[in-house]
Amino acid sequence: MVCQAATAEPDIALGKRLYEQGITADGKEVTAVTQGDIRFSSTQFSCANCHRRSGFGSSEGGQFVPPITASYLFNKREWHRSYLFDKMFKEEQPASFWAKIRQPRVRPAFTSETLARAIRQGVDPAGKPMDLLMPRFQIGDADMENLIAYLRTLGTRSAPGVDAKVIHFATVVSDGVPAEQRGAMLATIDAFKEWMNLDTRGDLRNPQFSPHYRSDLIKGYRLWDTRVWRLHGKPETWSAQLAKYYDEQPVFALLSGMVEGSWAPVQRFCRDKQIPCLFPNTELPAKHTDYYTFYFHRGVALEADALAASLKDQMMEGDRVVQLHATGDAGERPAQAFIEALGGKENMVDQSFADEQALRHRLDDLLAWKAKPAYLLIWPGTHGGQVVQWLVEHPEVAGEIYLPSSAADALPDTLPAALEARLYLTWPYEYPGAYHPRAFRVRAWMRSRGLEIPYPRIQFDTYYALTALQFGLAHIVDHFSRDYLIEYIEHEAENALNPGTFPHLSLGPGQRFASRGAYIMRRNSLDKYPLTRASDWIVPDSGEP
Amino acid sequence: MSFQNENPSLSKRLLSDLALPLRVSMLALAVSWAWLVPASASDEDSLETIRAELSTVCRHKKPVEGRFKKTQMHVRVPDVTLIDSHGKPIDLASLIEDSSTVLQFIFTTCTTICPVLTVSVQKVREQLARLDPTLRFVSISIDPEQDTPRRLRAYAKRFGATGRWTFLTGDRHDIMHVLKAFGAYYPGNNKMYHKPYTYLKVGKSGRWERVDGLMGSSEFIAEYRRLMQRAAVADAGR
Numbered sequence: 001m002v003c004q005a006a007t008a009e010p011d012i013a014l015g016k017r018l019y020e021q022g023i024t025a026d027g028k029e030v031t032a033v034t035q036g037d038i039r040f041s042s043t044q045f046s047c048a049n050c051h052r053r054s055g056f057g058s059s060e061g062g063q064f065v066p067p068i069t070a071s072y073l074f075n076k077r078e079w080h081r082s083y084l085f086d087k088m089f090k091e092e093q094p095a096s097f098w099a100k101i102r103q104p105r106v107r108p109a110f111t112s113e114t115l116a117r118a119i120r121q122g123v124d125p126a127g128k129p130m131d132l133l134m135p136r137f138q139i140g141d142a143d144m145e146n147l148i149a150y151l152r153t154l155g156t157r158s159a160p161g162v163d164a165k166v167i168h169f170a171t172v173v174s175d176g177v178p179a180e181q182r183g184a185m186l187a188t189i190d191a192f193k194e195w196m197n198l199d200t201r202g203d204l205r206n207p208q209f210s211p212h213y214r215s216d217l218i219k220g221y222r223l224w225d226t227r228v229w230r231l232h233g234k235p236e237t238w239s240a241q242l243a244k245y246y247d248e249q250p251v252f253a254l255l256s257g258m259v260e261g262s263w264a265p266v267q268r269f270c271r272d273k274q275i276p277c278l279f280p281n282t283e284l285p286a287k288h289t290d291y292y293t294f295y296f297h298r299g300v301a302l303e304a305d306a307l308a309a310s311l312k313d314q315m316m317e318g319d320r321v322v323q324l325h326a327t328g329d330a331g332e333r334p335a336q337a338f339i340e341a342l343g344g345k346e347n348m349v350d351q352s353f354a355d356e357q358a359l360r361h362r363l364d365d366l367l368a369w370k371a372k373p374a375y376l377l378i379w380p381g382t383h384g385g386q387v388v389q390w391l392v393e394h395p396e397v398a399g400e401i402y403l404p405s406s407a408a409d410a411l412p413d414t415l416p417a418a419l420e421a422r423l424y425l426t427w428p429y430e431y432p433g434a435y436h437p438r439a440f441r442v443r444a445w446m447r448s449r450g451l452e453i454p455y456p457r458i459q460f461d462t463y464y465a466l467t468a469l470q471f472g473l474a475h476i477v478d479h480f481s482r483d484y485l486i487e488y489i490e491h492e493a494e495n496a497l498n499p500g501t502f503p504h505l506s507l508g509p510g511q512r513f514a515s516r517g518a519y520i521m522r523r524n525s526l527d528k529y530p531l532t533r534a535s536d537w538i539v540p541d542s543g544e545p
Numbered sequence: 546m547s548f549q550n551e552n553p554s555l556s557k558r559l560l561s562d563l564a565l566p567l568r569v570s571m572l573a574l575a576v577s578w579a580w581l582v583p584a585s586a587s588d589e590d591s592l593e594t595i596r597a598e599l600s601t602v603c604r605h606k607k608p609v610e611g612r613f614k615k616t617q618m619h620v621r622v623p624d625v626t627l628i629d630s631h632g633k634p635i636d637l638a639s640l641i642e643d644s645s646t647v648l649q650f651i652f653t654t655c656t657t658i659c660p661v662l663t664v665s666v667q668k669v670r671e672q673l674a675r676l677d678p679t680l681r682f683v684s685i686s687i688d689p690e691q692d693t694p695r696r697l698r699a700y701a702k703r704f705g706a707t708g709r710w711t712f713l714t715g716d717r718h719d720i721m722h723v724l725k726a727f728g729a730y731y732p733g734n735n736k737m738y739h740k741p742y743t744y745l746k747v748g749k750s751g752r753w754e755r756v757d758g759l760m761g762s763s764e765f766i767a768e769y770r771r772l773m774q775r776a777a778v779a780d781a782g783r
Contacts, residue, residue: 035761040664044703049656060657061741063759094614094740094757133661133759494735504717506736508654508688516690536716541632541693 008142015143015150020053022046024143032135042137047147050133052509053291054483055154056476058491062094063133069155073115077107082216082477100131115151116144155481161252161275162480167222167473168251172242172280174231176260184455185258185281186228188462191449193224196470200224220477227251231259238265246273252482253278255469256462262286262329267293276482278489279465279514281458283406284329289512292482294489296461296502297515300379303404303426304334305540306518308341311375319374321348322398324362326381334379334404341542349373359383363390366397374399384410395419402426402520408531411523420523424534428518429457429501432529436500460499467497503537613758616728619751620744623722627685627715630697635713637723642751645680647673647769648744650729652688653700658741661759665743667704668762673769674709677747682710685723687736689714728755745769747776 014025022029022042029041047068052058055069066072067083081088107126110118114125119137122130139147161168171189173182200221203209207218229245231238238259254270257263257280264286270277271290283299298305311321321342325335331352339345353359359380366376376398380387384407391401395418405427415423430436442463446453453459472488493514494506502515520535622638629635641648647666651659666682673680684706686692692700697712706712714720724730731738743756745768754772 034661035665035759035764037761037763038661038665038668040660044664045656045660049660052656058657060655060737061739063658063741065657132761133657491737492735494737495733504690506688506690508652508691508736509656510654511691539690539693541695 010142010145010149012146012149012153015146015148018042018046018139018143018147019150019154020046020048024140025146030137030139030143032137034135035132040135045135052483052487054481054487055151056479056481056484056487058487059093059097062097064093064097064100065133067155068151070152071155073110073151075109080216082219083479085217085475085477112145112148115148119144119147155479159252159480159482160250162222165223166225167480168225168227168249169253169255169469170227170229170245170249170251171255172229172231172257172259172266174235174238174259174261175233177258181281181455181458182258184452184459185256185462187451188446188459189226189256189466191446191451192463192466193226195449197223217474217477220473222473226255235259235261235265239269242266242269251275252480253469253485254280256280256465258282258458263293263295274482276486276489278469279461281461284333285513287333291486293512294486294493294507295513296505297428297513299428300330300334300404300406301337302428302516302540303518304337304379305341305542306428306538307377307402307426307520308338309538309540310520310535312342315374319347320371321375321377322366322373323348323350323377323379324359325350325352325379326359326383327352327354328381330381330406331379337542338377341540353383356383356386359386360390363387363394363397367394372396372398375402376400377402378407379404380407388412391419391423392416395422398422400424405429411530413530414525415523420525423523425521425523425531426518427521427531428515430503431519431521431533432531434500434503436498438496438498439500442499457501460501464497464499464501464505468493471495471497613756613760613764616755616757618728618753618755620726620753621751623719623726625715625719625722627713627719627723628694630694630701630712630714632694635711637713640711641681641683641746643749645677645748646683646744646746647680648683648685648727648746648753650687650724650727650739650742651684651700652686652736653692653696654688658739658759662741662743663700663704665760665762665765666710667706669765669769670710672766676766676770677773679748680709682706684710684712685720686712686714687720687724687731687739689717689720727753745772747772750776 011025017023022045024030029043031039032042033039050058050065051068055067057065057067059065107124107128110125117123118125118130119139122134122136124130171186173186200223203218204221208215227249229242231241253276254266255278257266257277259266259280259282262284263280263282266280267277267286267290269275270292275292277293279294279296282295285295285299286293289295323335323338325331335350335352339348339350342348351362353362366373378387378401380403384403387403388407388410391397392412392415395416399422401419401423403423403425405425408425439460442460443453445463446459468489471492472485475488475492476484487509490507490509490511498505503517505514507514517537517539519533519537521531522534523530524532622642625637626634627637649662649666651663653659663684666684670682686697692714694714697714701710701712721730727742727744729740729742731740740757741759743760743765744753745756746753754768756768760768
């Protein structure tokens with residue numbers, strides 16, 4: 001049976017599974033030894049853990065993991081500084097790192113035999129021992145053939161959406177998005193692209209502009225083409241519309257974006273086409289993330305979880321909670337998240353409303369209660385204005401009243417004192433007035449380009465997506481791998497690009513939400529900033545593992 | 546970085562984020578073209594260390610000593626309350642000050658060095674506990690907002706952690722205080738630049754040894770045994 005397996009055609013898909021998940025063709029783990037004598041299972045960490053899904057390697061804590069795409073493995077080793085620029089100069093590296101990348105140690109191209117020896121015994125084709133961090137895997141012949149067959153394909157497919165001169169991106173917008181908000185987002189993207197391309201054209205006209213290292217990087221220069229993919233009609237039809245746009249002009253990544261309702265259909269499209277989707281402006285990300293889409297936060301579900309965490313601490317026995325929510329994702333998702341986070345509906349009345357009339361009915365019913373509820377939560381969906389108007393007329397309907405951040409815009413400049421005293425908002429953003437040096441820089445950039453800033457959060461977040469992409473492309477140089485771009489964004493999201501819209505933005509391998517908490521805010525009309533913090537930053541212990 | 550134009554070309558963009566000392570070292574690099582000029586080292590890496598390491602590598606000899614950089618340090622553990630993997634508040638100082646401790650900083654989605662750091666503790670834990678029954682193992686997340694107690698529990702389970710092995714998360718600022726107290730704060734405020742440190746302490750003293758590097762099981766045990774012997778000698782001398 002072993003002979004049969006060994007002589008069969010290698011299975012690239014099984015090799016990929018072994019590379020990424022550490023699982024053999026017959027569904028088992030393999031054992032490996034690292035650091036000389038630490039035995040572990042391949043599912044504890046697989047090849048892709050260090051060399052990453054893209055195969056372009058990584059650098060962490062001074063440990064340099066070399067690229068192992070097919071062109072690196074099956075050619076003589078040659079370091080080129082343009083590909084090591086970030087690792088050398090943007091990260092702090094120990095002496096051992098510098099020694100490793102400077103040593104004039106070359107090796108011939110791997111063959112299947114020498115590669116199998118390297119994986120099993122940690123010896124390179126020149127006969128030299130490899131770093132002890134590189135595990136020595138105990139892999140059988142058939143699985144080794146599958147793995148090597150996969151490595152021969154790794155990094156060989158050029159990603160669609162980029163050619164010798166231009167790299168293409170698209171921004172998805174749908175019907176139903178407020179035109180002013182959409183316009184502010186698109187104007188930010190246009191201004192960024194315009195200045196970016198002006199600069200790039202200037203350097204491309206003079207490719208020998210630097211006698212030393214800068215010209216090394218020019219091979220990665222591409223003009224940006226940004227286009228808008230407008231979606232019409234029901235979300236069920238979006239997939240076909242997106243596919244049509246993509247067929248007309250494939251794009252390397254989706255950038256920012258704004259749709260009415262859930263982002264899930266766009267995320268599905270990105271997953272199917274394996275397109276990075278960078279930081280859409282949405283409060284309704286897909287319920288379950290996947291590899292390709294990055295979000296700022298979990299949206300209204302995060303707000304509900306943070307509120308539940310806060311109320312759990314302060315609720316007294318017998319306190320009653322009334323939760324009213326709109327039908328549809330914007331109301332149902334936070335309402336459900338709140339119930340789950342609170343551990344059930346005990347002492348809770350949970351009611352939905354489908355339209356303005358039903359909302360009015362639900363709210364008026366509250367006036368008939370003999371004892372007013374301790375807490376009233378309303379997830380108004382698109383009915384924020386009506387809810388606020390009703391609360392202004394009946395401010396004492398409950399002990400404390402909670403609305404989501406999306407209702408902030410519907411609040412009038414002044415509120416009745418009785419309402420101001422009991423009204424709170426969940427707020428998954430930085431609090432107004434917080435100091436972020438980069439916010440000044442971003443604002444100055446926009447103003448100096450004559451860009452109006454009617455929607456600072458949308459525009460600043462869009463700017464973050466643009467700069468994450470810009471720096472990501474600078475890092476990958478001309479290795480136009482979408483996976484490599486994603487890995488860079490995971491690695492560098494925490495660097496100093498936060499434009500001040502969130503207290504802290506960070507990612508890591510596999511992470512897809514850059515911010516994970518929320519404040520509870522209260523209105524204070526007399527304060528310089530009408531919304532002030534009523535809680536610390538709350539990070540709920542919920543959401544996807 | 547130019548204030549007028551924040552869309553510099555690719556190379557300018559790369560350069561723009563670099564601090565002046567780095568630009569100077571890049572200039573040296575550019576002039577030399579070949580990468581043979583020793584770059585400016587971090588605060589802790591002396592030029593001699595670099596030369597020693599380079600010469601070691603150039604002779605293609607595996608260093609017998611010096612595969613790890615060891616630093617003796619006194620740590621004043623900050624007065625912070627962290628959260629364990631069951632959501633229970635833990636006073637860090639009370640947890641570690643009165644017992645022998647092995648401490649590491651990790652995060653659960655880390656791909657390269659944290660799994661090796663953590664699995665090294667998994668492999669030596671029982672043997673070290675036999676040597677020193679008071680020994681406590683502590684893994685502190687440096688990505689606390691992502692590593693909620695639920696995620697820490699899953700990570701601990703992946704490495705078979707039980708008993709006197711505590712996984713901690715907490716407020717981002719509290720964790721930063723702890724990192725700074727242990728001299729483990731990373732540059733660029735980016736956890737991806739963290740170092741593979743393991744901190745070892747024998748007994749109640751505030752004296753720690755920091756090992757910079759990934760140890761194998763036998764190296765780990767030998768190092769702890771050495772520290773125990775040193776502590777015993779110090780006790781006998783009192």
